[in-house]
Amino acid sequence: MSQKISTENIKELRTKTGAGMMDCKKALEASEGKIDLAIENLRKKGLASADKKSTRIATEGLIESYIHAGSRIGVIVELNCETDYVARQPEFHSLAHDIAMQLAACQLVDYVSTNDIPQELVLKERNIENEKDDLSKKPQEIKKQIVEGRIQKRLKELSLMDQAFIKNHEISVEELIKQHISLLGENIKIRRFERFILGEGLERKSDNFTQEVSKMIYNN
Template identity: 50%
Template sequence: MKTEIDPKIVKKLREETGAGMMNCKKALAENDGNYEKAVESLKLKGMVTADKKANRNTNEGMIYSYIHTGNKLGIMVEVNCETDFVARRQEFNELAKNIAMQIASNPEIEVVSYSDISESIKQKLWNFESIKEDLQNKPEQIRNKIVEGRVEKSLKKQVLLEQEYIRDPNLTVNDYIKQVISILGENIRITRFVRFVLGETDK
């Protein structure tokens, strides 16, 4: 049975830890509403430190290039941080490499975050899903709910930060980045990436 999460408890957890509202709600749900365990879970995943630093400027960093085995696939990714000192840290370089490998592992990844997906693409996908035959005899409210779920699932496959992290399936890529933020003590942002596939050209 799914545990009901009291919004007041979510608010309290957010105020105590500084973690984002959705992260707090998720932590409580994963720990059956246990407040203390939720706090520990957020700390363990680095959410507390990371969410507090999310609005800091990231003007330093690096452009990391990765060539996949066989020399037929290459990735360039820009990873930003707050200072040149952190940009030189081994942990930061490892993060850049792991992110590049993550992108190389999944050709469906097209953008860094949901905010990078245009409204026109979302609308096009909504239109595509809404005319599917299996939905035509359902009430409008139910049909819209199903379409919304399918669109979200489809878009999620394209978003880097939402992917299951290749080195730890218990984390998303976003969770992994927040763990590194908690270690290095600076905000880190994946700004952009380019994928090069041998023989492919822009149309």
């Protein structure tokens, strides 16, 4: 039987480590409520002190590019840190490369985080869900809960920070960033990205050569 973790213990661990509330809760559950062991576990995961640094201004960094095998998908991403010193570190370069690869693999992702998603899009998704047939006979309160759950799931699908890291599905991209904040001692932010897919937006010609010749004959 798992030990019940109090809100006070979670707040205490957060104060001591700067880690996120959910990270603190999970660490306390894993350590059966032992604060010292929970701190050690958070440090091993690179989560301690990450949230405290996450509010600091990051204006240095680099722009990383990645071209996927076959040269049909390309990504450019801007990754920021606080100093030029950290921007030159191999760990920072490796992180930028991993993020670019992640973006190439996750083609549904359009935003860095759910906070960046425009309210117009959220409203559009809510309207779509509200009109679905499977909810038409649900009580209003139940319908509202289902719609909200579906919207949150959809928004996370669009958010880079909420994706499982392609090299380690046990952590999210957000957790990956936090680990590197603790490792390098500076705030790190994914500022923006652009994805290029070969032929995207172009109207593909469907006529084959025989059809083209036939058109030429009948038009003469």
